[in-house]
Amino acid sequence: MFSSNSTSQNTLIVSLKIKLSKLLLQPTFLIGIVLVIILSYLVIAPIVSIFSNSVSLTMMDAMLSGGKDGEFTYKYIDRVFTSSISEKIFWIPLKNSITVSFFATLIALTLGLILASLVTSTNILGRKYLGFLLIIPYMLPSQAMATAWLTMFKNRKISGPQGMLESFGITPPDWLAYGPLPISICMALSYFPFAFLLFSSALSKIDIQLEEVASTFGAKTKAIWSKIILPLLIPTTMSVLLLTVARTLGTFATPYILGTPAKYTLLSTSLYSSVRSNDSGVVAVIAIVLSLIGLMLLLVDIWVVRKWQRFVTVGGKGIKRQPSKLGVFRMPTTIFAWIIFLIAALGPFIVLALSTLMREPGNFAFSNFGLAYWTGVNVPGMDQPGIFTSPEVITALKNSFLIAGSAALICGILGLLIGYAVVRLPGTLISGFLRQISFLPYLMPGLAFAAAYLSLFAVSRGPIPALYGSMSLLILVMVVTYLPYASRSGISAMMQVGPEPEEAGMVLGAGFWRRITTILAPLQKSALIIAIILPFITGMKELSLVVMLVTPGTELLTTQSIRFLDFGYTQLANATILIIGVVVMISVLILNRVTKTNLASGLGG
Amino acid sequence: MSEIKLKSIIKNFGGNSIAVDNLSETFPAGEFVCLLGPSGCGKTTTLRMIAGLETPDSGEIFYGDKTFFSSKTGELIKTENRNLGLMFQSYALWPHMTVYKNIIFGLEMQKKSLEEKEKRYLELEKLFHLENFRDRYPSELSGGQQQRVALARMLAIKPSLLLLDEPLSNLDSNLRLEMRSELKRLHHNLGCTIIFVTHDQMEAMTLATSIAVMNDGKIEQIDKPMEIYNNPKSLFVAKFVGSPQMNIVNSKKDEKLATCLSKKINIEKEKVKNFGIRPETMKMVKQDDGDINGTIETIQPTGADWIVGVNVYGKSLFLISSDPPIGKENDTVGIFFKPEDCHSFDNNDLRIIKN
Numbered sequence: 001m002f003s004s005n006s007t008s009q010n011t012l013i014v015s016l017k018i019k020l021s022k023l024l025l026q027p028t029f030l031i032g033i034v035l036v037i038i039l040s041y042l043v044i045a046p047i048v049s050i051f052s053n054s055v056s057l058t059m060m061d062a063m064l065s066g067g068k069d070g071e072f073t074y075k076y077i078d079r080v081f082t083s084s085i086s087e088k089i090f091w092i093p094l095k096n097s098i099t100v101s102f103f104a105t106l107i108a109l110t111l112g113l114i115l116a117s118l119v120t121s122t123n124i125l126g127r128k129y130l131g132f133l134l135i136i137p138y139m140l141p142s143q144a145m146a147t148a149w150l151t152m153f154k155n156r157k158i159s160g161p162q163g164m165l166e167s168f169g170i171t172p173p174d175w176l177a178y179g180p181l182p183i184s185i186c187m188a189l190s191y192f193p194f195a196f197l198l199f200s201s202a203l204s205k206i207d208i209q210l211e212e213v214a215s216t217f218g219a220k221t222k223a224i225w226s227k228i229i230l231p232l233l234i235p236t237t238m239s240v241l242l243l244t245v246a247r248t249l250g251t252f253a254t255p256y257i258l259g260t261p262a263k264y265t266l267l268s269t270s271l272y273s274s275v276r277s278n279d280s281g282v283v284a285v286i287a288i289v290l291s292l293i294g295l296m297l298l299l300v301d302i303w304v305v306r307k308w309q310r311f312v313t314v315g316g317k318g319i320k321r322q323p324s325k326l327g328v329f330r331m332p333t334t335i336f337a338w339i340i341f342l343i344a345a346l347g348p349f350i351v352l353a354l355s356t357l358m359r360e361p362g363n364f365a366f367s368n369f370g371l372a373y374w375t376g377v378n379v380p381g382m383d384q385p386g387i388f389t390s391p392e393v394i395t396a397l398k399n400s401f402l403i404a405g406s407a408a409l410i411c412g413i414l415g416l417l418i419g420y421a422v423v424r425l426p427g428t429l430i431s432g433f434l435r436q437i438s439f440l441p442y443l444m445p446g447l448a449f450a451a452a453y454l455s456l457f458a459v460s461r462g463p464i465p466a467l468y469g470s471m472s473l474l475i476l477v478m479v480v481t482y483l484p485y486a487s488r489s490g491i492s493a494m495m496q497v498g499p500e501p502e503e504a505g506m507v508l509g510a511g512f513w514r515r516i517t518t519i520l521a522p523l524q525k526s527a528l529i530i531a532i533i534l535p536f537i538t539g540m541k542e543l544s545l546v547v548m549l550v551t552p553g554t555e556l557l558t559t560q561s562i563r564f565l566d567f568g569y570t571q572l573a574n575a576t577i578l579i580i581g582v583v584v585m586i587s588v589l590i591l592n593r594v595t596k597t598n599l600a601s602g603l604g605g
Numbered sequence: 606m607s608e609i610k611l612k613s614i615i616k617n618f619g620g621n622s623i624a625v626d627n628l629s630e631t632f633p634a635g636e637f638v639c640l641l642g643p644s645g646c647g648k649t650t651t652l653r654m655i656a657g658l659e660t661p662d663s664g665e666i667f668y669g670d671k672t673f674f675s676s677k678t679g680e681l682i683k684t685e686n687r688n689l690g691l692m693f694q695s696y697a698l699w700p701h702m703t704v705y706k707n708i709i710f711g712l713e714m715q716k717k718s719l720e721e722k723e724k725r726y727l728e729l730e731k732l733f734h735l736e737n738f739r740d741r742y743p744s745e746l747s748g749g750q751q752q753r754v755a756l757a758r759m760l761a762i763k764p765s766l767l768l769l770d771e772p773l774s775n776l777d778s779n780l781r782l783e784m785r786s787e788l789k790r791l792h793h794n795l796g797c798t799i800i801f802v803t804h805d806q807m808e809a810m811t812l813a814t815s816i817a818v819m820n821d822g823k824i825e826q827i828d829k830p831m832e833i834y835n836n837p838k839s840l841f842v843a844k845f846v847g848s849p850q851m852n853i854v855n856s857k858k859d860e861k862l863a864t865c866l867s868k869k870i871n872i873e874k875e876k877v878k879n880f881g882i883r884p885e886t887m888k889m890v891k892q893d894d895g896d897i898n899g900t901i902e903t904i905q906p907t908g909a910d911w912i913v914g915v916n917v918y919g920k921s922l923f924l925i926s927s928d929p930p931i932g933k934e935n936d937t938v939g940i941f942f943k944p945e946d947c948h949s950f951d952n953n954d955l956r957i958i959k960n
Contacts, residue, residue: 014676014678014679015676015679016679018660018676018679018680018681021679021681022660022681102921302854389838406884427618427619498691498695500695500697501697501699502683503656503658503691503697504691504693504697504698504758505695505699505710506657506658506684506685507656507684507685507687507689507690507691507710507759508710508711508714508758508761508762509685509686509688509714509715509762510685510710510714511685514714519699522701523699523700523701529633
């Protein structure tokens with residue numbers, strides 16, 4: 001008895017010894033475990049908190065109705081789905097959201113497909129430039145299009161300076177100025193570059209030999225497109241469709257700017273007003289609904305991708321498709337593509353810029369132009385300093401750089417760390433868990449996630465103090481929301497390098513830290529720069545995620561522009577948006593310089 | 606210089622099949638051992654476990670009097686401290702370091718003085734004809750040059766054990782021939798133990814002093830190259846080594862041909878599941894002059910010799926001859942084979958040793 005006991009104890013000690021030395025051999029394990037703990041808290045806690053908020057009585061309601069604070073209740077679920085105000089806060093916004101998403105997606109998809117086909121496969125004039133120019137709208141913050149629209153089509157219904165058309169004596173009707181039509185168009189123009197990018201990449205991936213085979217059977221260009229290329233694009237189309245719908249549902253700026261004057265509410269703006277009125281139970285319920293819709297769309301997307309897997313074409317020899325000659329259609333299609341560029345990218349810029357340079361809208365007299373809105377100490381008629389002297393703008397600019405910058409820095413490093421742990425610990429629980437959990441925030445729309453963070457960090461919990469009103473909350477929420485993108489690019493960067501360079505160092509006697517500093521870090525330098533710049537760009541444009549978390553003092557450029565709009569200072573709002581646009585453009589140029597490639601699908605938000 | 610001893614090594618990656626299945630083998634000091642086998646047979650895993658890049662689930666690995674790993678005592682020496690040379694299929698040259706930096710990396714880890722590094726570098730530079738490449742980056746080198754840099758980097762620290770993981774597969778055939786002789790010369794000059802992983806039986810035959818044929822995580826046979834070729838211990842080894850492959854005649858499916866073969870080598874047909882004849886051991890003769898008649902189906906000249914497909918009782922046999930075939934397609938010819946060149950394998954696919 002005794003002897004067998006002692007041998008089993010011995011083997012236990014031996015196996016523990018091996019486990020320990022393996023652990024020391026691979027500090028990756030420790031990194032992985034630390035990441036698991038941090039991410040579990042940052043990702044899972046908000047989700048749990050939002051679910052619990054949806055069914056527990058708030059203190060306010062407890063006092064009003066005589067229940068106990070935190071008591072289990074169906075009150076908020078009832079309020080959203082069945083009460084007398086449910087029409088107003090949920091059902092009508094839901095219907096509006098569906099309508100707007102439907103039309104916006106339809107337009108974005110069609111534009112994206114047509115333009116991608118023209119640019120990748122025809123001899124349209126300026127195709128080299130269009131490939132880059134057409135994705136510019138994607139880089140602009142989503143409120144740029146909306147404020148440009150408002151600057152153009154605004155009528156007397158709301159206060160502030162005249163709209164441009166009105167100053168020419170044309171009064172745009174309400175349906176053109178506010179509500180579903182402009183919202184759909186603006187969203188479509190903001191999101192079509194996404195479809196354009198995906199379709200372009202799908203088109204360039206289709207093996208040209210598939211088309212050449214068809215042409216040996218006598219198929220003409222038209223037949224090749226209808227019988228071969230377009231059917232092969234079905235899976236891409238489905239993906240574009242679902243992702244664009246998901247994006248439009250989560251967009252806040254456009255419906256807020258163009259819908260509010262006409263009292264046209266979408267789910268996102270309804271959620272925002274519930275936050276404003278401190279109705280945390282209702283916020284939680286709507287956030288859950290938004291997340292479920294997001295989850296459903298994602299599941300459908302996964303299912304579609306799997307179902308259409310057989311359509312995945314294995315890359316051929318990388319021969320580029322010869323641009324087909326458009327003949328008489330060359331001019332009309334060229335004009336069409338450039339007009340889209342004009343409306344979606346250049347137009348908003350010009351409108352925004354003009355509005356900040358003209359003292360009175362619509363008056364093109366030379367004397368009417370000036371820099372008052374930019375450099376003025378006291379802008380006439382507004383009792384506000386110009387952009388460059390406005391303390392609000394300067395604070396917001398500082399905050400934007402500080403918050404988006406720190407979030408991007410953390411995100412980039414975290415993404416690569418996650419990538420390292422996932423790739424170097426294949427087949428382990430840690431690897432699988434990290435992969436899944438870092439993807440989880442992708443399912444929740446930014447608004448819902450922000451709502452969750454709001455409720456979680458409004459009070460101090462455990463070692464973490466109450467963060468509401470602090471910059472760290474904004475940084476934290478950005479980091480977690482961008483984590484899916486960061487970790488995915490981190491994983492692929494690590495995959496690309498593979499274990500060999502490190503193993504070669506190991507064999508020659510380099511220890512862990514030595515390998516990280518002399519081999520891995522230099523190899524991943526450009527991946528790291530990209531991993532920082534991409535979230536920085538997204539962070540500079542971010543609105544929906546931060547709009548309900550900012551407080552006076554932590555305003556960002558994006559939220560400051562919304563404040564200006566709220567007060568009717570359209571020109572100041574426009575100038576602020578232009579500043580964001582410029583910062584983003586410069587970042588994109590740096591990014592292009594670093595990657596030496598066309599910036600592609602990495603841009604989120 | 607010492608021998609490598611593997612004892613009951615088991616490694617499982619969690620899939621359905623086991624990567625290395627209870628492997629016990631000793632690779633003698635100074636040998637050039639080839640681990641040969643199809644992809645997924647566990648050869649690279651075995652090599653990586655010797656290097657310490659993977660840890661076995663259980664078993665022991667000894668190098669001379671050093672214990673690299675033992676699941677019995679819990680000993681484990683880190684890769685960093687095993688002092689061996691390893692070369693990858695991709696070479697794994699660091700793209701951000703110059704040729705010089707790459708090669709002296711190992712010496713730098715050992716904190717060698719500048720003079721020592723310089724001296725060793727100059728030696729290696731000469732040995733591998735790398736003059737003028739000192740400040741180049743790996744991407745500015747050709748495949749063959751990269752390979753030589755990788756070899757130099759590996760040898761800089763004078764390891765007594767070299768592990769090579771398919772180092773020739775990324776080269777074109779000319780360069781491969783050149784590199785094969787280079788490796789052979791290197792082994793001869795350095796006298797160190799080399800373990801070499803490959804799936805290319807030609808490479809194994811030409812380089813190794815002994816070949817270990819692996820299949821499904823086990824070593825099927827370890828022997829001198831010609832022994833492996835002439836006396837394969839199992840059907841798997843027989844089929845894997847040799848190109849074109851050995852002709853396999855199944856006693857059930859190709860009954861008539863099998864009967865003829867069993868008579869020729871004087872063995873009971875019932876005992877044999879498969880017969881094997883190497884293509885170059887058969888001779889094509891005039892109709893009715895050989896042991897059996899067949900119809901020529903295909904003739905493939907390779908330049909040096911001819912590969913002829915002959916249909917015998919519905920079974921296609923391939924012959925190689927350095928003389929032009931005596932007939933053309935659809936002609937009937939005779940085939941002659943020597944009994945000592947006919948292999949026979951039992952129901953467990955093991956060689957039947959004739960007495």
